[in-house]
Amino acid sequence: MPLKLMFFTNSPRFAKAAEACRIDFVVIDLEIIGKLERQGHKDTRISHHVLSDITPVRQVLRHTPLMVRINPVHEQTAHEIESALQQGADILMLPFFKTLAEVQTFLTLVRGRAKAYLLLETKEAEAILDDILDLPGIDAIHIGINDLALSKGYSFLFQTLLDDSFAAMCAKIRSRGLPFGFGGIAQLGQGLVPAENIITEHIRLGSTMAIMARSFITLEEDCPLEEIVAALKAALDPVREYESYLTQQEPEFFQQNRTQLHALIREIINA
Numbered sequence: 001m002p003l004k005l006m007f008f009t010n011s012p013r014f015a016k017a018a019e020a021c022r023i024d025f026v027v028i029d030l031e032i033i034g035k036l037e038r039q040g041h042k043d044t045r046i047s048h049h050v051l052s053d054i055t056p057v058r059q060v061l062r063h064t065p066l067m068v069r070i071n072p073v074h075e076q077t078a079h080e081i082e083s084a085l086q087q088g089a090d091i092l093m094l095p096f097f098k099t100l101a102e103v104q105t106f107l108t109l110v111r112g113r114a115k116a117y118l119l120l121e122t123k124e125a126e127a128i129l130d131d132i133l134d135l136p137g138i139d140a141i142h143i144g145i146n147d148l149a150l151s152k153g154y155s156f157l158f159q160t161l162l163d164d165s166f167a168a169m170c171a172k173i174r175s176r177g178l179p180f181g182f183g184g185i186a187q188l189g190q191g192l193v194p195a196e197n198i199i200t201e202h203i204r205l206g207s208t209m210a211i212m213a214r215s216f217i218t219l220e221e222d223c224p225l226e227e228i229v230a231a232l233k234a235a236l237d238p239v240r241e242y243e244s245y246l247t248q249q250e251p252e253f254f255q256q257n258r259t260q261l262h263a264l265i266r267e268i269i270n271a
Contacts (some may be wrong), residue, residue: 002243003181003202004209005236006067010053012060013220013268017228018075019064021236022069026064028054032079033071054087067091069119081109087157091139093117096147098124107137111117115139120169121147129169132178141173142209144183157183158193158265165217170205181209190215192268196242197261203246205229206256 001212004024009015015026029047058066068089070080089103092114094106103118110116116137120126121144143166146157160166173180181202186195191213202210216235221227246253 001259002240008047010049010055012220013225015057016060017225017232020229021232026068027067028057028067031069031071033074037084051083051153051257054084065090067093069093069095073105078109085113089114091115091117095119098122098127103132103135108207119144123151129172129225137228140179145183156269159269162262173208174206179208181185181207184211184213186213186215187235188242199258200246200254204258213223259262
Protein backbone atom coordinates (compact mmCIF):
# COMPACT_ATOMS: atom_id res chain seq x y z
CA MET A 1 0.00 0.00 0.00
CA PRO A 2 1.44 3.44 -0.90
CA LEU A 3 2.36 5.74 1.97
CA LYS A 4 -0.25 8.36 2.76
CA LEU A 5 1.54 11.65 2.24
CA MET A 6 1.09 14.93 4.10
CA PHE A 7 1.62 18.13 2.13
CA PHE A 8 2.15 21.24 4.26
CA THR A 9 0.91 24.49 2.74
CA ASN A 10 -1.25 27.50 3.53
CA SER A 11 -1.54 28.36 -0.16
CA PRO A 12 -4.93 27.61 -1.78
CA ARG A 13 -3.18 27.26 -5.13
CA PHE A 14 -0.67 24.69 -3.83
CA ALA A 15 -3.48 22.91 -1.96
CA LYS A 16 -5.47 22.65 -5.18
CA ALA A 17 -2.39 21.26 -6.95
CA ALA A 18 -1.92 18.71 -4.17
CA GLU A 19 -5.49 17.52 -4.59
CA ALA A 20 -5.02 17.28 -8.36
CA CYS A 21 -2.03 15.00 -7.69
CA ARG A 22 -4.05 12.90 -5.26
CA ILE A 23 -1.87 13.69 -2.27
CA ASP A 24 -3.55 12.24 0.80
CA PHE A 25 -3.57 15.16 3.27
CA VAL A 26 -3.17 18.92 3.02
CA VAL A 27 -1.81 20.30 6.29
CA ILE A 28 -2.11 23.75 7.82
CA ASP A 29 0.66 24.03 10.41
CA LEU A 30 -0.10 26.33 13.36
CA GLU A 31 2.66 24.95 15.59
CA ILE A 32 5.04 27.71 16.65
CA ILE A 33 5.18 27.62 20.47
CA GLY A 34 8.66 26.49 21.49
CA LYS A 35 9.59 25.46 17.97
CA LEU A 36 12.04 28.25 17.20
CA GLU A 37 13.83 27.56 20.48
CA ARG A 38 14.08 23.83 19.70
CA GLN A 39 14.74 23.91 15.97
CA GLY A 40 15.80 27.45 15.06
CA HIS A 41 19.40 26.31 14.53
CA LYS A 42 18.36 23.56 12.12
CA ASP A 43 17.05 23.55 8.53
CA THR A 44 13.64 22.25 9.57
CA ARG A 45 10.07 23.16 8.74
CA ILE A 46 8.76 26.18 10.67
CA SER A 47 5.64 27.17 8.78
CA HIS A 48 4.27 30.38 10.37
CA HIS A 49 0.72 29.49 9.31
CA VAL A 50 -2.17 31.14 11.15
CA LEU A 51 -5.80 30.27 11.91
CA SER A 52 -7.10 32.54 9.15
CA ASP A 53 -5.28 30.39 6.57
CA ILE A 54 -7.66 27.49 7.15
CA THR A 55 -10.81 28.78 5.41
CA PRO A 56 -9.19 29.72 2.05
CA VAL A 57 -7.55 26.31 1.83
CA ARG A 58 -10.71 24.51 2.94
CA GLN A 59 -12.69 26.26 0.18
CA VAL A 60 -10.56 24.84 -2.66
CA LEU A 61 -10.46 21.23 -1.44
CA ARG A 62 -13.21 18.95 -2.70
CA HIS A 63 -12.02 15.50 -1.66
CA THR A 64 -8.67 15.79 0.14
CA PRO A 65 -8.84 15.80 3.96
CA LEU A 66 -7.59 18.98 5.60
CA MET A 67 -5.37 18.42 8.62
CA VAL A 68 -4.50 21.18 11.09
CA ARG A 69 -1.49 20.77 13.34
CA ILE A 70 -2.22 22.89 16.39
CA ASN A 71 0.21 24.12 19.03
CA PRO A 72 1.13 22.01 22.06
CA VAL A 73 -1.45 22.24 24.84
CA HIS A 74 -1.52 25.79 26.24
CA GLU A 75 -4.04 28.37 27.41
CA GLN A 76 -5.41 28.93 23.88
CA THR A 77 -5.76 25.27 22.87
CA ALA A 78 -9.56 25.25 23.19
CA HIS A 79 -9.77 28.36 21.00
CA GLU A 80 -7.46 26.87 18.37
CA ILE A 81 -9.44 23.64 18.23
CA GLU A 82 -12.83 25.36 18.04
CA SER A 83 -11.66 27.76 15.35
CA ALA A 84 -10.11 24.97 13.29
CA LEU A 85 -13.28 22.90 13.55
CA GLN A 86 -15.54 25.82 12.63
CA GLN A 87 -13.45 26.41 9.52
CA GLY A 88 -13.78 22.80 8.41
CA ALA A 89 -10.72 20.89 9.63
CA ASP A 90 -11.15 17.15 9.09
CA ILE A 91 -8.17 16.13 11.23
CA LEU A 92 -6.48 17.78 14.20
CA MET A 93 -2.92 16.88 15.18
CA LEU A 94 -1.42 17.46 18.64
CA PRO A 95 2.37 17.94 18.64
CA PHE A 96 5.07 17.85 21.31
CA PHE A 97 3.16 16.42 24.25
CA LYS A 98 4.91 14.92 27.26
CA THR A 99 2.14 13.81 29.59
CA LEU A 100 -0.97 11.70 29.48
CA ALA A 101 -2.95 14.69 30.78
CA GLU A 102 -2.06 16.74 27.68
CA VAL A 103 -3.35 14.00 25.39
CA GLN A 104 -6.51 13.63 27.47
CA THR A 105 -7.10 17.39 27.30
CA PHE A 106 -6.72 17.33 23.52
CA LEU A 107 -9.08 14.39 23.07
CA THR A 108 -11.65 15.90 25.43
CA LEU A 109 -11.65 19.19 23.52
CA VAL A 110 -11.94 17.49 20.13
CA ARG A 111 -14.80 15.27 21.34
CA GLY A 112 -14.83 13.17 18.19
CA ARG A 113 -15.78 16.10 15.97
CA ALA A 114 -12.70 15.51 13.83
CA LYS A 115 -10.14 12.76 13.63
CA ALA A 116 -7.51 13.08 16.37
CA TYR A 117 -3.88 12.44 15.39
CA LEU A 118 -0.97 12.51 17.82
CA LEU A 119 2.53 13.65 16.90
CA LEU A 120 4.77 11.68 19.27
CA GLU A 121 8.11 13.48 19.39
CA THR A 122 9.43 13.52 22.97
CA LYS A 123 11.20 10.89 25.05
CA GLU A 124 8.60 11.49 27.76
CA ALA A 125 5.78 10.58 25.38
CA GLU A 126 7.67 7.50 24.24
CA ALA A 127 7.99 6.39 27.88
CA ILE A 128 4.19 6.48 28.40
CA LEU A 129 3.17 5.06 25.03
CA ASP A 130 1.38 2.10 26.60
CA ASP A 131 -0.83 4.43 28.64
CA ILE A 132 -1.48 6.64 25.62
CA LEU A 133 -2.57 3.66 23.54
CA ASP A 134 -5.16 2.79 26.19
CA LEU A 135 -6.96 6.10 25.62
CA PRO A 136 -10.07 5.99 23.42
CA GLY A 137 -10.47 8.44 20.56
CA ILE A 138 -7.00 8.35 18.97
CA ASP A 139 -7.20 7.83 15.20
CA ALA A 140 -3.50 7.74 14.24
CA ILE A 141 -0.02 8.44 15.60
CA HIS A 142 2.87 10.03 13.74
CA ILE A 143 6.37 9.80 15.21
CA GLY A 144 8.30 13.04 14.78
CA ILE A 145 11.88 11.85 14.56
CA ASN A 146 13.44 15.33 14.43
CA ASP A 147 12.18 16.55 17.80
CA LEU A 148 12.48 13.03 19.22
CA ALA A 149 16.16 13.05 18.33
CA LEU A 150 16.59 16.48 19.94
CA SER A 151 14.71 15.23 23.01
CA LYS A 152 17.22 12.39 23.35
CA GLY A 153 20.24 14.60 22.78
CA TYR A 154 21.06 13.12 19.37
CA SER A 155 22.90 15.14 16.74
CA PHE A 156 21.18 13.61 13.70
CA LEU A 157 17.44 13.10 13.29
CA PHE A 158 17.69 9.65 11.75
CA GLN A 159 19.71 8.45 14.73
CA THR A 160 16.40 7.58 16.37
CA LEU A 161 15.97 4.78 13.83
CA LEU A 162 18.99 3.01 15.35
CA ASP A 163 17.25 2.56 18.69
CA ASP A 164 15.65 -0.81 19.36
CA SER A 165 12.97 1.20 21.15
CA PHE A 166 11.96 2.82 17.84
CA ALA A 167 11.00 -0.46 16.20
CA ALA A 168 9.30 -1.45 19.46
CA MET A 169 7.20 1.73 19.37
CA CYS A 170 6.13 1.00 15.81
CA ALA A 171 5.21 -2.57 16.74
CA LYS A 172 3.16 -1.44 19.76
CA ILE A 173 1.15 1.07 17.73
CA ARG A 174 0.63 -1.42 14.91
CA SER A 175 -0.54 -4.10 17.37
CA ARG A 176 -3.38 -1.79 18.45
CA GLY A 177 -4.56 -1.46 14.85
CA LEU A 178 -3.73 2.25 14.68
CA PRO A 179 -2.30 3.77 11.51
CA PHE A 180 1.10 5.33 12.14
CA GLY A 181 3.96 6.96 10.33
CA PHE A 182 7.23 8.67 11.04
CA GLY A 183 9.31 11.56 9.78
CA GLY A 184 9.29 12.73 6.21
CA ILE A 185 10.56 11.71 2.81
CA ALA A 186 12.41 13.65 0.15
CA GLN A 187 12.28 13.11 -3.59
CA LEU A 188 13.99 9.98 -4.82
CA GLY A 189 17.73 10.45 -5.10
CA GLN A 190 17.68 13.35 -2.63
CA GLY A 191 18.47 13.71 1.03
CA LEU A 192 21.56 13.01 3.11
CA VAL A 193 19.98 9.62 3.67
CA PRO A 194 18.48 8.59 0.31
CA ALA A 195 14.71 8.61 0.16
CA GLU A 196 14.76 5.08 -1.26
CA ASN A 197 16.27 3.72 1.96
CA ILE A 198 13.79 5.60 4.13
CA ILE A 199 10.73 4.56 2.13
CA THR A 200 11.85 0.93 2.25
CA GLU A 201 12.22 1.15 6.03
CA HIS A 202 8.71 2.61 6.30
CA ILE A 203 7.36 -0.48 4.59
CA ARG A 204 9.44 -2.86 6.73
CA LEU A 205 8.16 -1.29 9.94
CA GLY A 206 4.54 -1.17 8.80
CA SER A 207 4.35 2.61 8.57
CA THR A 208 1.57 4.04 6.45
CA MET A 209 2.23 7.81 6.57
CA ALA A 210 5.00 10.31 5.88
CA ILE A 211 5.45 14.07 5.55
CA MET A 212 6.53 15.38 2.16
CA ALA A 213 9.76 17.35 2.34
CA ARG A 214 9.82 20.93 1.10
CA SER A 215 11.96 19.83 -1.85
CA PHE A 216 8.90 18.30 -3.55
CA ILE A 217 7.83 21.75 -4.69
CA THR A 218 10.13 24.76 -5.05
CA LEU A 219 8.03 26.92 -7.37
CA GLU A 220 6.69 30.30 -6.36
CA GLU A 221 3.05 30.45 -5.31
CA ASP A 222 2.08 32.74 -8.18
CA CYS A 223 3.10 30.18 -10.83
CA PRO A 224 0.26 28.93 -13.05
CA LEU A 225 -1.64 26.10 -11.45
CA GLU A 226 -0.87 23.77 -14.37
CA GLU A 227 2.86 24.35 -13.86
CA ILE A 228 2.62 23.59 -10.13
CA VAL A 229 0.65 20.40 -10.80
CA ALA A 230 3.15 19.26 -13.42
CA ALA A 231 6.15 19.90 -11.13
CA LEU A 232 4.53 18.18 -8.17
CA LYS A 233 3.50 15.20 -10.28
CA ALA A 234 7.00 14.90 -11.73
CA ALA A 235 8.44 14.72 -8.21
CA LEU A 236 5.77 12.39 -6.86
CA ASP A 237 5.47 9.83 -9.66
CA PRO A 238 8.92 8.27 -9.07
CA VAL A 239 8.02 7.77 -5.39
CA ARG A 240 4.85 5.94 -6.31
CA GLU A 241 6.72 3.85 -8.89
CA TYR A 242 9.32 2.91 -6.29
CA GLU A 243 6.60 1.92 -3.83
CA SER A 244 5.12 -0.34 -6.51
CA TYR A 245 8.56 -1.89 -7.01
CA LEU A 246 8.74 -2.60 -3.26
CA THR A 247 5.55 -4.65 -3.37
CA GLN A 248 7.44 -7.18 -5.50
CA GLN A 249 10.35 -7.61 -3.08
CA GLU A 250 10.97 -10.45 -0.66
CA PRO A 251 11.53 -9.95 3.12
CA GLU A 252 15.30 -10.34 2.64
CA PHE A 253 15.33 -7.14 0.58
CA PHE A 254 13.90 -5.14 3.49
CA GLN A 255 16.34 -6.65 5.99
CA GLN A 256 19.27 -5.82 3.72
CA ASN A 257 17.99 -2.26 3.41
CA ARG A 258 17.77 -2.00 7.22
CA THR A 259 21.42 -3.06 7.51
CA GLN A 260 22.49 -0.58 4.83
CA LEU A 261 20.40 2.21 6.31
CA HIS A 262 21.74 1.74 9.84
CA ALA A 263 25.32 1.61 8.55
CA LEU A 264 24.81 4.84 6.60
CA ILE A 265 23.30 6.61 9.61
CA ARG A 266 26.24 5.54 11.80
CA GLU A 267 28.67 6.73 9.13
CA ILE A 268 27.00 10.17 9.03
CA ILE A 269 27.00 10.44 12.84
CA ASN A 270 30.69 9.48 13.08
CA ALA A 271 31.61 11.94 10.34
